[in-house]
Every structure is written in structure tokens, then in C-alpha cells.
Amino acid sequence: MQELQLFNTLSRKKETFEPLKEGFVGIYACGPTVYGDPHLGHAKSYVSFDIVVRYFRYLGYRVRYVQNITDVGHLTDDADEGEDKMAKQSRIERLEPMEIAEKYTYRYFRDMDRLNVLRPDISPRATGHIPEQISMIKKLVEKGHAYEADGNVYFDVTSLPDYGKLSGRTLDEAEAGARVDVSSDKRNPADFALWKKADESHIMRWDSPWGDGFPGWHIECSAMATKYLGETIDIHGGGLENQFPHHECEIAQCEGAHDAPFVRYWMHNNMITLNGxxxxxxxxxxxTLEQFFTGSHDLLSRSWAPGVIRFFLxxxxxxxxxxxxxKALESAETGYINLVSILDVIHQTADAGKDDESGSNPAGKPFDLQKLRDGLHACMNDDFNTARAIGLLFEQLRPLKAVLQSGNTPANISELSEFLVHFCGDVLGIWQPGTAGDGADDLPFDEVMQILLDLRQTARKNKDWGTADRIRDRLAELGIIIEDGPGGSTYKLS
RNA sequence: GGCGACAUGGCCGAGUGGCUAGGCAGAGGUCUGCAAAACCUCGUACGGCGGUUCGAAUCCGCCUGUCGCCUCCA
Structure with a gap:
């Protein structure tokens, strides 16, 4: 198999992935700030990194995937202005900040579960790592990268020559920016806060060497990534909008503290847009995702299934x-249903062939599995091009459906089916074979259905339309759709 | 103002210097007890203007337009 190429934001090029340690991959992705429900943008980001994680596992790597939960409020800017978002939300909902964090953490995972996004291996909370953050700040102060000013601690960006390397900015540009606040006690307008002094009214506060306060925006990720993945990590991901300042500051903190490169490959996902x-x-x-799933939003005419959202992304x-x-969602939905039905037919055919007593069924010309497999791997190895992979699935599998329906079964149908379970199920996460609903996993659903289809086929042969239609109608009531074709009948779940 | 992306057929959306991406929608056809599907065939697109090249949607320049970051944000 050829090498995996991924686009590294740091170099602005596709690079061949080489793990720090053979066979292992450490991935850190910036998680949500839990003061509100997750929306479609979160879905794009976390589905994207879900694919990265799944594909690495598929390739045989041992992956440790760390994604933080930000449960301490960040201010709206770097000066002492603006409001703590967690505090603001807790005031609105009349709940403790930790209740807000807990509530929206729960809802975040609930919605990601629905989208079939695998849980991270570690979901560290910022508030659970205050000591780690403080000790990192202390180190930065000791090494001359940070300074204290009246209970606040700031990172001195001039202490790091290559500050700005990720976002391609220079300090001159930052200073020229009209929005950087100059009125604070920072030495340089571009310096950023590591620790902020808490005033009397601030609820979320911790004791520190610099007095009561709370951590700055960026230090949590640096501290937690280091703790769980080491001083240099393989892959760090996040939304494009976090490239600057968040990720730039993470680099500064880690490289300032450890004198080692922080991240080998930076991956940034792009945005969801709405009317551009x-x-x-x-x-x-x-x-929000909940609004998609329930259809309760002015811009939505109906609800949309999580699988459709995932496929769309x-x-x-x-x-x-x-x-x-x-409109785009709708066409994705139809396409998704069509693809799944092809996969279902393949799986059903393979399954039926397994205990075929005659043993003479799979005799057809073998499907070119090698071509499909190589093609899909090439797509994924090219910076996780899922769009192209899906196109390839349609292109190569669609003709097969006609073959199967005409009663011909390729000799290697089981092998194909097994591959698709892995690729479409384990890697893309868009299909599970024989999903007959909860609790039915260990029941021989396919086989039972086969009996019903056989009975109905006999009835049809005898022109007993009453029985045939009754079976079809009653199954339809259960959400099982029978479709008659020239090569026999198939079923699918509506 | 600084930095950076993007502009593809009715819609969505990949992509590479020369060979059909794909999906959805649309048109025609096949099959069929009925129904519902399904299956087959069909589109020759790449913002504008120059340039490089035997050949560019794909490389370069300019222009226009849209967007992102520079403030919390996936």
C-alpha cells in the first residue's frame, strides 16, 4: 500500500505521514467549549477527525486520541474585558458553572454518539488540570518566556523567534492590527495571557502562585496534550479558525517550556457555511445538531437523520x-439511501450464499476487489479524501447491483462483503450490516427474513396474490420494505 | 489595512497538464400480477483577460467576485 499523505498546515503542503514511534499515533484535537449545544460546525470538525482516527486504526496503528473539554470560561478578549462565557451561561440558566459544563458535555457526547463519532480515548477537562497548567506557567516564567504583572501572567512573544510560524504572521503585523488592545499591563500588545487575576465577582477561580485567578485561553491544551501525548505529538487538529491565535499560542507555550517541537503535523478542517x-x-x-435531528428550526422543513448528516459531511x-x-442535504440523503441499499444487497447475497445447501450459487465471474480496495486506499491516503472514496464506491459498486439482481453472484462475494463491512462500517462509519434495531444483534434477522421471502415467493408462483400482498403489507407496517426484482425479492428497512 | 483561501455543468461536489469523478435533479428505455423500486442509456462544465505549453479547468501573471483569520468560536 502506498504511503499516507496528509496536508500539514505548518508547511502548507501534503507530507508523507511518519509516526514518531513506529506503529503508534498520538492525536490531539481541540474539543468544544461546553456552554451551548453542538452545531453542524462541530459535526464537520469531529466527524473529520473521527475519520482520521478510524483510518489509522484500520491501517493497524495503535491510536491514542485525546480531545479536551473546555469547561472554564474564556473571556471575549485578551484584556480584562468581555465576559466569561461559562459564567454568562450559568447566569442565564441560573445554574452553577459546573452544572452548565456537565449539561453541555453530556449533550455534546450524546450528539456525537448519534453521528457515530467514536469517543476519544481521553477527554480531559480543563478544570481537572489546573495544577498541570500552573506548573507549565511556572516553567515558562522561570525560563524567561513569561512575566507577571499585577496577578496576571503573560507570555512574552518576543522571547520566541519563530512565533507566528503556523499562521504566517509576524509581530509587526500583529502590532499593526487595529484590534489588539494596547491599554493593558502587557509589555507587548501581542503578548497573551497565561493566567488572569480573578476579580471579586469571578466565580470560577483557583489559587495560584500569583494569587486567585483562572487560566488563560490556550494553556489548557498545551498542558493536557503534553500530559497525555508527550512533549512532541504526531498530529494536532482543530478548526481552521483556531489556527490563530489559539494554536499559535499552544506552540509558543509548549516549545517555550520544552525546547522541543510541539506538533509534527497540524491538521485544520474548514468551515460550514450557511448562505456563504x-x-x-x-x-x-x-x-444545532439537535435541531437537525428534530427538524425544529426555521430553516429546516423537516428532521434529518444523523447518518444523513454524517454522509453529507x-x-x-x-x-x-x-x-x-x-437541497444539498436532500440530495445527500437520497444518495446515502441508494448507497446503503447497494451495500445491503451485497451483504444479503453474501450472507445467503453462506449456508446455501446446493453450494452451487457463487459461480459468477469474480468482482475486481483489488481495484476497489486499492482505489479506496488511494483516496484515503491522499489526505483523507472521503468525497472521492464515496464517488468510487458508487462508481464500482453500482454496476454490481444489476449483476446481483439478475441472479449472478460473483465467486468472491463474501470477501467483498467483508471488506465493505470494514471500509464502510469501520472506516467511514456510514453503514452497519443487517441493522435490525437494538437488541436484535444476535438474532438471525437476515435468515428469518429469508424464510418470509421464500414463503412469499412460493405464494407468488402459485398466483396467490392475497398471501403475497399480505406479507408485504404487514412487513411494511413494521418498516420493512419488500422490493420485487427479476432475480428475486429483497428487503430493506425504511 | 495585514495575512490566507476559494471561484467547476440546474444544484451539491471531487480532481489531474492530454483519457467519463461521483451524487442529486431531469430525459428516454427495460423489467414487472399489482405496487414500489430497481436496472440501463444520456450532460462534455470548469469566473474574466493574458501568458507558458504540441496541449490547461489543472502551471504563471493580472482583474473581478466570494469567504476566512487578525476578538470567544469546530
Whole structure:
């Protein structure tokens, strides 16, 4: 198999992936700030990194995937202005900040579970790692990268020559920016806070060598990534909008503290747009996942299944913007249903062939599995191009459906089916074979269905339309659709 | 103002210097007890203007437009 190439934001090029340690991959992705429901933008990001994790596992790597939960409020800017988001939300909902964090953490995972996003191996909370953050700040102060000013601690960006390397900015540019606040006690306007002094009214506060306060925006990720993945990590991911300042500051903190390169490969996913505009919490145009699943939003005419959302996202590349519209979702839905039905037919045929008494069934010309497999691997190895992979699945599997329906079965149908379970199920996460609902996993659902289909086929042969239609109608009531074709009948779940 | 992306057929959306991406929608056809599907065939697109090249949607330049970051944000 050829090498895995991924686009490294640091070099702005596709690079061949080489793990720090043979056979292992450490991945850190910036997680959500839990003061509100997750929306479609979160889904794009975490589905993207879910694919990365799944594909590495598929390739045989041992993956440790760390994704933080930010449960301490960040201010709206780097000066002492703005409001702590957690505090603000807790005031609105009349709950403790930790209740807010708990509530939205729960809802975040609930929605990600629905999207079939695998849970991270470690989901560290910022508030659970205050000592680690403080000790990192102390180290930065000791090494001359940070300084204290009246209970605040700031990172001195001039102490690190290559500050700005990720986002391609220079300090001159930062200073020229009109939005950088100059009125604080920072030495340089571009310096950023590591620790902030808490005033009397601030609820979330911790004791520190610099007095009561709370950590700055960026230090949690540096501290937790280091703790669980080491001083140099393989892959760090996040939304494009975090490239600057968040990720730039993470680099500064880690490289300042450890004198070692922080991240080998930076991956950034692009935005979801709505009418060409970025979808964002603070822009007020975000549609939450819950709203998609229930259809309760002015821009939605109905509800949309999580699988459709996932498929829709995978149909575009993670580094491209994905423009949302119901029309686009609808075409994704139809395409998704069609693809799944092809996969189902393949799986059913393979399954039926397994205990075929005659043993003479799979005799057809073998399917070119090698071509499909190589093609899909090439797509994924090319910076996780799921859009192309899905195109390939349609292209190569669609003709097979006609073959199967005409009663011909390729000799290697079982092998194909098994591969698809892995690729479409384990890697893309868009299909589970024979999903007959909860609790039915260990029941021979396919086999039972086969009996019903056989009975109905006999009835049809005898022109007993009453029985044939009754079977079809009653199954339809249960959400099982029978479709008659020239090569026999198949079923699918509606 | 600084930095950086992107502009593809009705819609969504990949992509490479020369060979059909794919999906959805649309048109025609096949099959069929009925129904519902399904299956087959069909589109020759790449913002504008120059340039490089035997050949560019793909490389370079300019222009136009859209968007992102520079403030919390996936």
C-alpha cells in the first residue's frame, strides 16, 4: 500500500505521514467549549477527525486520541474585558458553572454518539488540570518566556523567534492590527495571557502562585496534550479558525517550556457555511445538531437523520468549506439511501450464499476487489479524501447491483462483503450490516427474513396474490420494505 | 489595512497538464400480477483577460467576485 499523505498546515503542503514511534499515533484535537449545544460546525470538525482516527486504526496503528473539554470560561478578549462565557451561561440558566459544563458535555457526547463519532480515548477537562497548567506557567516564567504583572501572567512573544510560524504572521503585523488592545499591563500588545487575576465577582477561580485567578485561553491544551501525548505529538487538529491565535499560542507555550517541537503535523478542517457565511455560535446562525435531528428550526422543513448528516459531511473534503442547504442535504440523503441499499444487497447475497445447501450459487465471474480496495486506499491516503472514496464506491459498486439482481453472484462475494463491512462500517462509519434495531444483534434477522421471502415467493408462483400482498403489507407496517426484482425479492428497512 | 483561501455543468461536489469523478435533479428505455423500486442509456462544465505549453479547468501573471483569520468560536 502506498504511503499516507496528509496536508500539514505548518508547511502548507501534503507530507508523507511518519509516526514518531513506529506503529503508534498520538492525536490531539481541540474539543468544544461546553456552554451551548453542538452545531453542524462541530459535526464537520469531529466527524473529520473521527475519520482520521478510524483510518489509522484500520491501517493497524495503535491510536491514542485525546480531545479536551473546555469547561472554564474564556473571556471575549485578551484584556480584562468581555465576559466569561461559562459564567454568562450559568447566569442565564441560573445554574452553577459546573452544572452548565456537565449539561453541555453530556449533550455534546450524546450528539456525537448519534453521528457515530467514536469517543476519544481521553477527554480531559480543563478544570481537572489546573495544577498541570500552573506548573507549565511556572516553567515558562522561570525560563524567561513569561512575566507577571499585577496577578496576571503573560507570555512574552518576543522571547520566541519563530512565533507566528503556523499562521504566517509576524509581530509587526500583529502590532499593526487595529484590534489588539494596547491599554493593558502587557509589555507587548501581542503578548497573551497565561493566567488572569480573578476579580471579586469571578466565580470560577483557583489559587495560584500569583494569587486567585483562572487560566488563560490556550494553556489548557498545551498542558493536557503534553500530559497525555508527550512533549512532541504526531498530529494536532482543530478548526481552521483556531489556527490563530489559539494554536499559535499552544506552540509558543509548549516549545517555550520544552525546547522541543510541539506538533509534527497540524491538521485544520474548514468551515460550514450557511448562505456563504460561516456558521458560528457567536454569529447567531448556527443550527444545532439537535435541531437537525428534530427538524425544529426555521430553516429546516423537516428532521434529518444523523447518518444523513454524517454522509453529507463526508461528501466534501475536510479542508473545503461545506455549504449547507436543505437541497444539498436532500440530495445527500437520497444518495446515502441508494448507497446503503447497494451495500445491503451485497451483504444479503453474501450472507445467503453462506449456508446455501446446493453450494452451487457463487459461480459468477469474480468482482475486481483489488481495484476497489486499492482505489479506496488511494483516496484515503491522499489526505483523507472521503468525497472521492464515496464517488468510487458508487462508481464500482453500482454496476454490481444489476449483476446481483439478475441472479449472478460473483465467486468472491463474501470477501467483498467483508471488506465493505470494514471500509464502510469501520472506516467511514456510514453503514452497519443487517441493522435490525437494538437488541436484535444476535438474532438471525437476515435468515428469518429469508424464510418470509421464500414463503412469499412460493405464494407468488402459485398466483396467490392475497398471501403475497399480505406479507408485504404487514412487513411494511413494521418498516420493512419488500422490493420485487427479476432475480428475486429483497428487503430493506425504511 | 495585514495575512490566507476559494471561484467547476440546474444544484451539491471531487480532481489531474492530454483519457467519463461521483451524487442529486431531469430525459428516454427495460423489467414487472399489482405496487414500489430497481436496472440501463444520456450532460462534455470548469469566473474574466493574458501568458507558458504540441496541449490547461489543472502551471504563471493580472482583474473581478466570494469567504476566512487578525476578538470567544469546530
Amino acid at each position: 457565511q460561516k456558521m458560528g455560535k457567536s454569529l447567531g446562525n448556527a443550527i 463526508l461528501q466534501s473534503h475536510y479542508r473545503s468549506t461545506t455549504d449547507f442547504s436543505e
